Amino acid sequence: MTLAHHRPKQPDLLRQQVLAAAVRLAVEKGAEAVTLDAVARRAGVSKGGLQHHFPGKRALIDALFDRMWQRFSAELAAEMAADPEPRGRAARAYIQVGTRGLPDEEGDFWRAALTLMLADPTLRERWSAWVRQAWQADLAAEADVTTLLVCRLAADGLWLSDLAGYDAVPPARRADVVQALVAMTYAKETPR
Template identity: 45%
Template sequence: MKNTPAKAPADAADHAEATPQLRATSTVHAPDAVQRPAARTRASAPEIGAASPAPASGTRRKKAPVQVRAQLLQAASEIATDHGVPAVTLDAVAERAGVTKGALQYHFANKQGLLDALFGQTLERFEHQMEARLAADHDNAQGARARAYLHSSIDEMSPAASTNVLRVLVAAMMTDPEIRERYAAPMRKWTRPDPLPLDQAARLMICRLAADGLWISDLLGYQDMSPEMREEVVRQIEQMTLNAA
């Protein structure tokens, strides 16, 4: 039986030819292979104060309580504006806000608590609107409060004033004695007479009552004024505040 050593040189030659390629491969990839564990080590031990890694795709981050509360009040204001105060129920608000009823009751135990918070937020925004107008009217102190009330109460272009929500709540006060008794007191801050002589205070009070008449007529929809007529009415009320002295 014959031995077949003839392939050995070929194998050796193949091995010899492959060796430089292996060396080249080792030369190119070895540093990368050395660096990778170090990179993993750094990633596994983040520095103190470094930002937390982003949540994996599909993970839902839990909303902060402040965000949920704001979302609930926004939903309540939308329902009140669209359908009236009686439509503001816990179930309706939770559904509109996209939260569970239990999450809503974490912030507001009942409907009254929700309405109190909604009215408080609305009145606070109205007050901020009033204060901003008073600050801008510092050169004309005479009648400034009446002018601020006039423009804040009829302003439909400033969402921060929550004018529409305030109107709906005031409309509810007209028909519901309990709501009227509960919310009338905080509104008197901006409707009380100016500390002026009687005739001057009366003229400024007439301006406030005229402003109320404007927005109530808008709310009830019985007054059909052209934009030009409305603008002139507002201009004349404002002029009355300037001539109240």
């Protein structure tokens, strides 16, 4: 009998343990390393135990992406709800949430999700669909969508440099860049 039979059943803890193992594999070895066998070994569970929670690799990857996405979406919604100015609201929320520093564990989830998203067209399409929907809010508010797009892409650059672990922009200058991007979202031009 394995130790697993003697452990108290804690399905939520086991799910988190398995997701954390998948994250570590994706961050350390790339998307192709995230196999059910490798994740089970890394998590210290049987493959059957893993499959009880995640029937296949697709379910595991979707769960990892969903976890990251739910947190990101909740933070965006909170930022947007707190912003009284409709023009550029979605872009400001994206800038604020995307350029916040991430704790190591959360950063690893983002790195893993990005690694998996780059390798998986289904995840890329899910992300793209959200981006298209988010911009509808700014389009409806008659914001300068070209400026907002520039702001979002600049925020993506800061976010990706954080995830990649290179410090191209000193912290004080970085704060100035974020502040300038946010200020740009208040432009009163109409769409072109």
